Amino acid sequence: MAHDERRLQVLRAIVQDYVSTNDPVGSKALAERHDLGVSPATIRNDMAVLEEQGYITQPHTSAGRVPTDKGYRLFVDRLSAVKPLSAAERKAIEKFLDGAVDLHDVLGRSVRLLAQLTRQVAVVQYPTLSRSAVRHLEVVQVAGSRLLLVLITDTGRVEQRVVECPVDVDSEAVAELRTLLNSAFTGAKLAEAANLVPDLVDTAPPHLRALVAAVSAALIETLVEPGEDRLVVGGTANLARTALDFPGTVRPLLEALEEQVVVLKLISEVDTGGTVVVRIGEENAHEALTGASVVSVGYGSPDRALGGLGIVGPTRMDYPTNMAAVRAVARYVGQLLAES
Amino acid sequence: MAHDERRLQVLRAIVQDYVSTNDPVGSKALAERHDLGVSPATIRNDMAVLEEQGYITQPHTSAGRVPTDKGYRLFVDRLSAVKPLSAAERKAIEKFLDGAVDLHDVLGRSVRLLAQLTRQVAVVQYPTLSRSAVRHLEVVQVAGSRLLLVLITDTGRVEQRVVECPVDVDSEAVAELRTLLNSAFTGAKLAEAANLVPDLVDTAPPHLRALVAAVSAALIETLVEPGEDRLVVGGTANLARTALDFPGTVRPLLEALEEQVVVLKLISEVDTGGTVVVRIGEENAHEALTGASVVSVGYGSPDRALGGLGIVGPTRMDYPTNMAAVRAVARYVGQLLAES
């Protein structure tokens, strides 16, 4: 029906205006700024319906309307097309990310870039260990019975762990251990590494068996530990801008960002395809994120998801632009990491 | 003179009261809360002198007095004893830091601990590369002409760098390269590593010479780069609390914290002994930190400084307590890292 159609246009216009002005938007302003072809009075009727349906609300009687979470949801799902990035922006992404020398650098640049493009808080997850494979394992002796175990994954991620051995070891044993570990684990998916351990221990030369067992255990422990999934956060300064409107909300948000676990959960719950996921306000389970929206997407090739990245900001944000930025950065990061 | 003595007591009382109440403090309140043995009128005279000398100021006529940067400076230098930590706090530090499994973990825990103890923003610098020595170098082949170079320092720090080689290399060459690099660099101070390069290249077997040169160059480049001195930041949520009083200042501060370079400079300018350095307000060169104080100290043993750590907060902070916390954490971190 033409009716419903126009109502949706009105909702779209409200979202757009509210996002750009940060003022509750009234019927008159709407009629002026968008050619909806009808008078303010008609728009008022539509607004009344939209309000009844729960898409918009008024902060107080005789103020303009503001979208609700449900309104933003409808906007994102049906009323907005992902806005393509400008050529200049594409260029900037490329330029910004190209000089990166290692994984740390790539992710650091990505998070800064994303924060800058969207003017929101950006988060980038390190490539998940569980989906990575072992490229190399290195064992370095720290002291008599202390070994430093260094894991290098195929995504370029490097993890370290100190292992306390039951007995002192000599340098020869370390070398043997290194060879054994590498021949057993190199190329193996980390998720499956645990299965390889028993066999490895069994076939190890007797004098090394205890050592191999201890080190493998530490290795698996490090990897299984989900806390080891790291996160880079950037652009928190952008919070200060939005915080002026909602003084109370910034603190819990900062806390959640430092918590890491909370945000990690959000970011990692992404579709492994290239679909951008948007979670709006109350849709975020965690309390601190009520009132905030999360736009996230997985990076890596479809058959080889590596991790997630995204942004966190007020529900009142420019979804089309931000979704485009998030998607573009994820693509580029995925490409970069596929190369290495 | 008993005169001057009492004036200092008045200043101390003003600082203490202002820090704990956050209200400009008046002569009457001072006389009530501290037994200075004189009447408010006398205190007023002292305050007038202190104001003339620039140690305190009034926000507006007929308000109480507030310490100036100069006032805080005098307080820190002469009027406060570093407050020893409670047994419970010592215990907490120990408990908090003990479970750490690697360097990343140690520093992460330290920064959280420090933020929690002081309720301020905490920063911890990674052990400076230039003061570390090479424990091990690892070379892993990524693709035909791409090598991943991994550096492990004696402080447990692990740095990585992708090196693009002029030519393809085979696995045998990689092994030789690894041996060569390790025999040349292991145990060497990183600051002096550059000096070793010419000799290494000269004595390398001819067929490896180009390779060795390229890799060493990348290595040195990575290390010399001062940007490689990393920083862990925590407790930014504490900014939100103080930000209520000074709405405009939080944003530049967050930006500076993300900048890293700025803060790094401050934190690394510490005495290599155990002396806690306090920089108050205007004493901080950087603009964003005007209005903030930095309390920092180096960690590591006196003969082997590793890096710095500290806190950033409003000039109106509890210096004695915070100085004690910073010092205690630094000591403990130093011990932990000395062991590994």
Added chain:
DNA sequence: GGCTGGCACTCGCACGGACGGAGTGCCAGC
């Protein structure tokens, strides 16, 4: 039936004056 213009109404907000309280500076007396 749906759109439109008009109109009365509601409410939040900004402005401005009055009030009270906290704190000071000064002065005379001890």
Added chain:
DNA sequence: GCTGGCACTCCGTCCGTGCGAGTGCCAGCC
């Protein structure tokens, strides 16, 4: 050199008013 008293200043708060934005409703028009 300290103290109590006193007049003065100035900020923060409260309250009443006026204004403007925006709405809901209604009668009329296409």
